[in-house]
Amino acid sequence: MRASANIEAARAPSKAERRSRLADNEQWLGRAMLAPAIVYIIALVGLPFLLALAYSVTNVTVGNTDVRFVGLENFVDALHNPTFLRSLRNTFLFAFISQGLVIVLASFLAAALQKDFRGKWLVRLLILLPWVAPISLGTIGWLWIFEPIYSVINWTLRSIHVFGPNTWPIWLGQANLALASVITVHVWRLLPLATVIVLGGFSSIPQDIHDAASVDGAGFWRRHFQITVPLVLPIMLVAMLFGLIFAFTDMIVIYVLTRGGPYDTTQVLASLAFFTGIEGGNLAGGAAYALFLFPLLAASAVFLLRVARRAEVV
């Protein structure tokens, strides 16, 4: 007994030593700590992405057992499909118009938020609400605001006599109004993110620059647009790219507000992919529609990295 205990005792330190050597080996430890996250991401982002590529060159549908390779047929079909082309156009239209508005509004709003004042936390909370609240629920709020009969907008405009007593615009039911409504909701939702990013940029500008400018007699707004804005331009680009990426890929606003209607006039790539692939069961077609988003995203990401790198060098 005693002998075996001695052997155990003699072996134990060497085991612990080996373990401690492993826990001290930086390279080994670094890989071991990183590996689980990488494996998870590859399994649930990388592989599904490859699967999406594979689906898009087949005729796979839900319940179809005879899956064939069809080459680029799905993509060619898409380009001949007027609904798809309309969705592609809408995707660009919504993203660029809303983010153009967002970046202009954000530069004003961030400027106004720069100074400290009493109750600033409350103003900030209110302005951030649209970004923080679940999008689908915030959008339902808008669904009620745009309601055809009980719309608060219509009531207000009628009561201040902008509309005559018999004007009943149907915000989500007329093509042009529906486009404007969707853009409004996108602006509402993505303005907070852009504002806070730009605000972060403003606060990184050294105070001496502002001081020098005010000694030279420049007023606040003049200083803002001639000095501050050019200095934070890279960060404004970053804010705009994130906004573009979120707007390009969003289907929630469309799904809740219009379902792509009236007559597909507000359909976007993401919602079309959902209606085709999940509700229609045409997995291959849906995957192909969704993949048209990828070049847009890849271009945005590359641009984002360029801007970020340049900003760091400056």
Next chain:
Amino acid sequence: MTPAALKRLGARGVNVALLAAFAAFASFPFAWMLITTFKQTPDLLDPNHNPFVYHQPPTLEHLRVLFFETLFGRWVANTLFVGISVVVITLLLAIPAGYSLARLSGQIGEKLGIAIFLTYLVPSTILFIPLSRVISTLHLQDSLLSLVLVYPSFTVPFCTWLLMGFFKVVPRDLEEAAMIDGLSRFGAFVRVIMPMSIAGVLTVIIFTFTLVTQEFVYGLTFITAASNLTLSVGVPTFLVRGDVYFWGSLMGACFIASVPVAILYNFFVDRFIAGFTVGSVKG
């Protein structure tokens, strides 16, 4: 008053007007939810009534219907379950990965970090079709576990990136001192670095939770049984029956499900934004 003082007053007036206008625009839908929640239905559904005032006394009827006659309570519970599970998985994966990228992986660490962050930008709208087949192959359709499995695919990249930033600012000397005192490298991480990064971990918990409450596309795709939905999908799809909108209950549900989380999140938002601008703001 001197002209300069007048000018300053004017600038301040412009500021206040701007902020008031933006705050009103941003919060109007939520204020509208709140007003609608307590209005009696006949009052709501009269196009001649001024919608800003109560023509009949406020009522709690819509909230009663919401809590006792719909699955709202169930959806709250489902959201909490998915949220907490995803937080646990995210922490287990992102803490070691963030530390590894910050300290141990050297030059490659920087590039890998950016690559991981970029996967956060691969949208669910590209992945939901193949993932729906993966989920049905795993027999997880209609199960909350499908969401628990898939949600970390977007929370882990962002949280790894955020935590990497937190670990980078902890001085290296602290670990080295701990290692001289006899702790292993890993021991130094657990006993010295982790306690100093509690703020980072808390931030990650809040963000993971808000990302989970916001997610819509996967929930809509994987789950069809009404009793297994989360709030963000259940409220817009099942509180609207056919063409009948129960506006009072619907607005109550939206308000309750969005505003408390928003207030919590507000305390952490600066850190979140730092995550977006790392690399583009000079440190």
